[in-house]
Amino acid sequence: MAKTHVDAIVVGAGWAGSIMAKELTEAGLSVVMLERGSERTTPVEGAYPESIDELRGAVRKRLFQNLSQSTVTIRNTMDQTALPYRQLAAFLPGEGVGGAGLHWSGVHFRVAPEDLRLRSSVIERYGEKFIPEGMNLQDYGVTYEELEPFFDKAEKVFGTSGEAYKVQGKIVGNGNVFSPDRSDNFPLPAMKDTFSASIFRDAASNAGYHPYALPAANASRQYTNTYGCQMGPCNFCGYCSGYDCYLDSKASPNVNILPVLRQDPGFTLIPNAHVLRVNLDSTKTKATGVTYLDTKTRKETSLSADLVILGAFQFNNIHLMLVSGIGKPYDPLSNTGTIGRNFVYQTITSSRVWLPSSSYTNQFVGAGGAGVAIDDFNSMNFDHGPLGFVGGSPVWVNQAGTKPIAAATGAGGGGTPRWGSAYKDALINTYKHSLGIDAHGSNMAYRDVYLDLDPTWKDVYGQPLLRMTFTWKDNDIRMNQYVVSRIEPVARAMGATKMNLVHLDAGQPFDTRNYQTTHLGGGAIMGENPQTSALNRYLQSWDVSNVFVIGSNAFPQGMGYNPTGMVAALAYWAAHHIRTTYLKSPGPLVKA
Amino acid sequence: MEPTLNRPLRRSFVKGLLGTTSFWMASGHASWAAALAAEATQPYQPVFFNGTEYRFLEAASERLFPADHNGPGAKALGVAEFIDRQMQTPYAHGENWYMSGPFQQGPANLGYQLPFVPRDLYRKGIAGVEHYARQHYGKGFSDLSAPHQDEILTALEGGSVQLDEIPGRVFFEQLRTNTLEGTFADPLYGGNRGLGGWIMLGFPGARADFMDWVNQEGAPYPIGPVSISGETA
Numbered sequence: 012m013a014k015t016h017v018d019a020i021v022v023g024a025g026w027a028g029s030i031m032a033k034e035l036t037e038a039g040l041s042v043v044m045l046e047r048g049s050e051r052t053t054p055v056e057g058a059y060p061e062s063i064d065e066l067r068g069a070v071r072k073r074l075f076q077n078l079s080q081s082t083v084t085i086r087n088t089m090d091q092t093a094l095p096y097r098q099l100a101a102f103l104p105g106e107g108v109g110g111a112g113l114h115w116s117g118v119h120f121r122v123a124p125e126d127l128r129l130r131s132s133v134i135e136r137y138g139e140k141f142i143p144e145g146m147n148l149q150d151y152g153v154t155y156e157e158l159e160p161f162f163d164k165a166e167k168v169f170g171t172s173g174e175a176y177k178v179q180g181k182i183v184g185n186g187n188v189f190s191p192d193r194s195d196n197f198p199l200p201a202m203k204d205t206f207s208a209s210i211f212r213d214a215a216s217n218a219g220y221h222p223y224a225l226p227a228a229n230a231s232r233q234y235t236n237t238y239g240c241q242m243g244p245c246n247f248c249g250y251c252s253g254y255d256c257y258l259d260s261k262a263s264p265n266v267n268i269l270p271v272l273r274q275d276p277g278f279t280l281i282p283n284a285h286v287l288r289v290n291l292d293s294t295k296t297k298a299t300g301v302t303y304l305d306t307k308t309r310k311e312t313s314l315s316a317d318l319v320i321l322g323a324f325q326f327n328n329i330h331l332m333l334v335s336g337i338g339k340p341y342d343p344l345s346n347t348g349t350i351g352r353n354f355v356y357q358t359i360t361s362s363r364v365w366l367p368s369s370s371y372t373n374q375f376v377g378a379g380g381a382g383v384a385i386d387d388f389n390s391m392n393f394d395h396g397p398l399g400f401v402g403g404s405p406v407w408v409n410q411a412g413t414k415p416i417a418a419a420t421g422a423g424g425g426g427t428p429r430w431g432s433a434y435k436d437a438l439i440n441t442y443k444h445s446l447g448i449d450a451h452g453s454n455m456a457y458r459d460v461y462l463d464l465d466p467t468w469k470d471v472y473g474q475p476l477l478r479m480t481f482t483w484k485d486n487d488i489r490m491n492q493y494v495v496s497r498i499e500p501v502a503r504a505m506g507a508t509k510m511n512l513v514h515l516d517a518g519q520p521f522d523t524r525n526y527q528t529t530h531l532g533g534g535a536i537m538g539e540n541p542q543t544s545a546l547n548r549y550l551q552s553w554d555v556s557n558v559f560v561i562g563s564n565a566f567p568q569g570m571g572y573n574p575t576g577m578v579a580a581l582a583y584w585a586a587h588h589i590r591t592t593y594l595k596s597p598g599p600l601v602k603a
Numbered sequence: 604m605e606p607t608l609n610r611p612l613r614r615s616f617v618k619g620l621l622g623t624t625s626f627w628m629a630s631g632h633a634s635w636a637a638a639l640a641a642e643a644t645q646p647y648q649p650v651f652f653n654g655t656e657y658r659f660l661e662a663a664s665e666r667l668f669p670a671d672h673n674g675p676g677a678k679a680l681g682v683a684e685f686i687d688r689q690m691q692t693p694y695a696h697g698e699n700w701y702m703s704g705p706f707q708q709g710p711a712n713l714g715y716q717l718p719f720v721p722r723d724l725y726r727k728g729i730a731g732v733e734h735y736a737r738q739h740y741g742k743g744f745s746d747l748s749a750p751h752q753d754e755i756l757t758a759l760e761g762g763s764v765q766l767d768e769i770p771g772r773v774f775f776e777q778l779r780t781n782t783l784e785g786t787f788a789d790p791l792y793g794g795n796r797g798l799g800g801w802i803m804l805g806f807p808g809a810r811a812d813f814m815d816w817v818n819q820e821g822a823p824y825p826i827g828p829v830s831i832s833g834e835t836a
């Protein structure tokens with residue numbers, strides 16, 4: 012017989028959900044993890060050679076969310092009608108056990124400490140007037156020092172490869188000079204530089220910048236993690252992003268947590284279970300459990316629990332909060348409410364550099380997290396005073412394995428032919444002799460950029476779709492333009508025969524048709540004030556204290572770094588405080 | 604759900620199917636299995652497209668990806684066959700697209716908003732282009748000279764032509780995307796014959812092991828491609 016009551020329910024089987032389920036099971040709780048998608052294990056999904064199939068994988072989008080069941084609507088501005096996101100393009104949310112953690116790339120960052128207190132930091136340096144009108148710049152309410160043990164813990168679970176700069180106050184290696192102190196080294200040495208990354212490293216260094224190896228959750232060596240889960244050495248096959256690693260070299264919940272968690276008698280994983288809502292008691296201050304639909308039998312089940320963890324990914328977490336009535340929906344006109352507030356993304360533009368025809372970049376060689384980056388224009392690492400914008404971008408060569416259909420469909424355009432013989436010439440030359448350099452930057456929060464429920468379109472379960480109101484704003488466009496302009500001298504030093512520097516244009520609206528990143532953030536942010544944040548510093552709902560909402564939804568603004576390292580650290584941080592404080596006396600961990 | 608292949612070797616795959624088509628039948632792929640088996644003895648017989656449509660596909664895809672000094676074009680690579688086979692898959696029915704109405708049009712940057720799945724786009728789009736070709740050039744598309752075919756494709760791409768219910772540009776992008784997929788997908792799907800697409804690009808296919816080739820100072824990767832079925836070139 013199925014249980015009707017458990018100690019804790021976890022919604023979503025991605026990184027956030029799996030970390031929380033592991034921690035709560037370790038604490039002795041009975042835990043049920045509900046995942047809307049199907050069961051997935053790497054020996055099946057990742058089996059060679061079928062996994063090395065671009066058409067079936069990233070092109071037909073085998074592992075991503077099936078939009079026919081549910082999606083979002085999107086508009087740029089509040090006066091527009093938002094329209095459904097009908098085909099996957101701009102972002103590729105996950106579905107199935109492992110979530111997007113099964114098909115992510117593996118760039119595994121910590122956080123730039125100043126990004127956690129960006130509002131305070133900007134005001135200290137440039138004064139409050141420096142913050143543009145309408146920008147909701149906020150602090151996280153937690154410091155790097157507080158989170159450090161949890162970054163360390165996550166890296167040892169993910170088997171992260173990297174080169175440290177400073178460990179316990181001592182300079183130990185050729186890592187990122189802007190990165191903060193660490194309690195310990197990376198568990199594995201850095202991934203090797205690809206040819207493309209190595210020439211970027213040399214050129215960036217000659218230009219006076221500070222290149223470092225990207226921290227990668229791709230195993231540079233064989234590794235056994237904290238839980239006893241094993242990873243094999245990555246061979247740079249180039250099938251990380253959008254695929255399931257056939258060598259168990261890329262960290263995923265499926266490889267690094269679930270093999271052990273599944274053995275625990277206190278843990279139950281239920282796939283094909285789409286959570287429709289969190290049930291609340293009549294006071295709307297306590298969750299009683301959740302109601303989910305078995306997507307195979309179409310049967311609805313209610314399960315009660317003392318604790319509910321949302322780990323359904325950023326925008327799904329907001330959707331669940333809104334349809335369940337957790338907290339007060341954000342209203343941009345009155346500037347009240349918190350659920351849906353500070354919805355953010357990330358700016359990313361990819362520039363291209365061509366080398367002489369004697370140099371082959373072999374772009375199919377690569378690993379999702381491998382590469383060389385500079386942080387000279389990220390976070391608060393440079394003087395924003397004369398530039399007049401908030402935020403920044405790391406710049407990197409992250410050759411992750413470019414496959415031919417992606418290369419071909421993306422080639423041409425911008426005044427060059429997109430078909431015909433001249434297109435073929437350019438495609439082949441570009442594939443063989445070029446490399447990409449990305450500016451992967453922050454995105455600030457604005458009063459009129461937010462999430463709410465769509466008035467028109469519904470998912471197959473009859474619930475309103477989530478509506479995104481989002482566009483690029485002047486501050487972030489100018490930030491991107493500035494950082495991209497800094498790439499030029501590096502590209503020259505690399506021996507570029509040609510370059511195409513790509514940046515956002517003034518007034519350019521967000522375009523849903525081109526892949527950017529799946530690094531959506533905010534919408535239920537953490538903070539110190541319940542008027543301006545949905546969650547307290549422990550990611551606990553201010554309004555419903557037995558609900559914790561884990562994910563990039565907690566970020567007050569989009570940072571330059573990829574989010575998952577931060578998501579994992581926040582999950583371990585929240586779990587630590589649940590285990591050490593909340594479970595002893597359930598209730599708000601911070602007085603509102 | 605896309606079917607997974609137990610034995611990926613193409614030759615044995617075809618043979619295996621002759622013995623046990625039940626798996627494909629169950630997923631509605633009986634016609635594909637039959638087509639694959641027949642291919643060994645006679646040219647591919649399209650299943651979804653009729654003769655005129657198939658000739659359009661062969662002609663148009665060849666203009667988009669023509670045979671030239673770089674190597675084979677779409678026709679020799681089997682792109683039309685690839686697209687016809689794709690029309691038998693869940694993709695062609697828009698199975699992971701959100702297709703609930705209302706269908707309201709908006710700015711292009713908010714993405715695709717038509718009520719049509721790929722099968723509809725081809726059926727209506729090809730009819731529209733054929734009509735346009737007869738109206739402006741007095742002949743069906745595949746009977747036109749290459750420069751005239753290019754004029755039509757250019758007009759479609761540029762967005763100046765509306766094909767009845769479908770904007771010409773939408774149809775063009777569908778055709779271009781599927782043409783390039785057929786050029787560069789694993790030959791398992793009927794295109795990229797003889798691995799010709801990959802050879803042109805220098806893509807090694809399913810090698811998927813570059814431990815020794817992470818940084819060879821810009822030298823070209825020395826080994827030719829291999830397909831999922833083990834075909835090499």
Ligand SMILES: Cc1cc2nc3c(=O)[nH]c(=O)nc-3n(C[C@H](O)[C@H](O)[C@H](O)COP(=O)(O)OP(=O)(O)OC[C@H]3O[C@@H](n4cnc5c(N)ncnc54)[C@H](O)[C@@H]3O)c2cc1C
Nearest residue numbers: 023025026027047106110111116117118286323324573575
């Ligand atoms: C192609 C790609 C490459 C990426 N590369 C990187 C990278 O290099 N570095 C990096 O830091 N990040 C990367 N990311 C982002 C990264 O994947 C996410 O940040 C991370 O996986 C988020 O973890 P999560 O647990 O919050 O959400 P997810 O992994 O999305 O998991 C959420 C789970 O919840 C399930 N769910 C949703 N709604 C419901 C519901 N109502 N009921 C039940 N279950 C539900 C979903 O099906 C999903 O399985 C990448 C993403 C993609 C798509």
Ligand code: SF4
Nearest residue numbers: 245248249250251256
């Ligand atoms: S590049 Fe490495 S980590 Fe990525 S899929 Fe291949 S073997 Fe796995």
